[in-house]
Amino acid sequence: MTLTADSDARTDLGLAWDHRFAALGPDFFTELRPTPLPSPHWVGTSPSVAQLLGLDEAALHSDEALQAFTGNRLLAGSRPLASVYSGHQFGVWAGQLGDGRAILLGETASGWEVQLKGAGRTPYSRMGDGRAVLRSSIREFLCSEAMHGLGVPTSRALCITGSPGPVRREEIETAAVVTRVARSFVRFGHFEHFAANGQEAALQTLADYVIDRYYPECRDGTGLAGNPYSALLQAVSERTARLMAQWQAVGFCHGVMNTDNMSILGLTIDYGPFQFLDAFVPGHVCNHSDSQGRYAYNRQPNVAYWNLFCLAQALLPLIGDQDLAKQALESYKTVFPEAFMVQMRAKLGLVEASDGDGALIDGILLLLAQNGVDYPIFWRRLSHAVGTQDMEPVRDLFADRAGLDQWLLLYSEHSMHMDLAHQADLMLKTNPKFVLRNHLGEQAIRAAKLGDFGELQTLQRLLERPFDEHPGHDAYAAFPPDWASSIEISCSS
Structure with missing residues (x-):
């Protein structure tokens, strides 16, 4: 039997919505409903993210919320959609991409976009099934909250729900849905999409939306030559530079820094084959799919600049002056080393x-x-x-x-x-005792597959406050076991 969402059923969790991205118009997205999953159950929740959204914790743990955040029922006031974007993947133009397994429920009145990842196929799924599996969902949930605990700009994760529904990857696995939250999920790839297709009006609409919503200072006339679009490029370059400095200082490897995975707000998004360094190996490649080592740890700052260059090319029709665009990009080369030095001085006290x-x-x-x-x-x-x-x-x-x-x-x-x-x-207060090492995530995943979410909850508590000592939990801060080096994380993770 095929499950379908009840077209009339709406669950009211008390969230007020303000759909500003949806107001951009149909060029930017496709409206659709999530595809339900059978027999959902809770895997994990984040009370601090619920508080951000103004969501009552009791409401979060209700069966109504379980169904809504699995995609089985629609939230009252939500307007589900999948956005379109393009991008460069592993340095190669990939053409049109889009939210292939993420569905934006909308933006809350408090300014947070809420997205279901793994909620079914969209028009942008290409050959994918639109689903996420339990292991990758646990990794994203934990790392989102871990990065926040470390003070690194990131999307957040409200909850994970699981389902016995089968999903085929290298083997048959069970499905899960992560509800993730950010001020915006707009990516470099959104701009590349409209620029590549010659849709300059839509490109300007998107740029104006981002400036007016998130970078109003770019309109004050004091930016580069009083040009709001070059000022936007400079502001994004500087935020990205500071983000890269934090990644490098904490030893974080993203693993798949495609332009469609780069946040216009300088957030860490799209947790797939990530890893925190164990041994300090500058050339470490955490993504088993990255056969050329393009996204090695020590290459991340240069890759970020390359991605910003792609963004600059996309914005050039609006900036109108190549030299001005280059000048905006140059800020990255100044801000990154300065920000990295600030991070490292702090680590040394x-x-x-x-x-x-x-x-x-x-x-x-x-x-x-x-x-x-x-x-x-x-x-x-x-x-x-x-x-x-x-x-x-x-x-x-x-x-x-x-x-x-x-x-x-x-x-x-x-x-x-x-x-x-x-x-x-x-x-x-700067050097954490606890980070989300691969083997710790793997242990939580193995337990969760057996229906035991206690390990996930313990790890979540430690990672939310990673600088505290947490007596009795020293094993989570110990050297990785020998088997940890055999863990392979790929783009399907």
């Missing part, structure tokens, strides 16, 4: 910039790479060691102890005028 910061930072990153040191554990141990002045736990991480000792002497001289207790406190 250095309050003010001073001569020699760059050499100090380059020195430790080189040592970490040469010794294959575990990235999160090093920074957390160093944070504690600064306070206790016992460097042995840090030295134990390095084969080249002489090299480390030389660096530690330089570091000590560099911060000799600082209050060590204050410095250590700053570092402990």
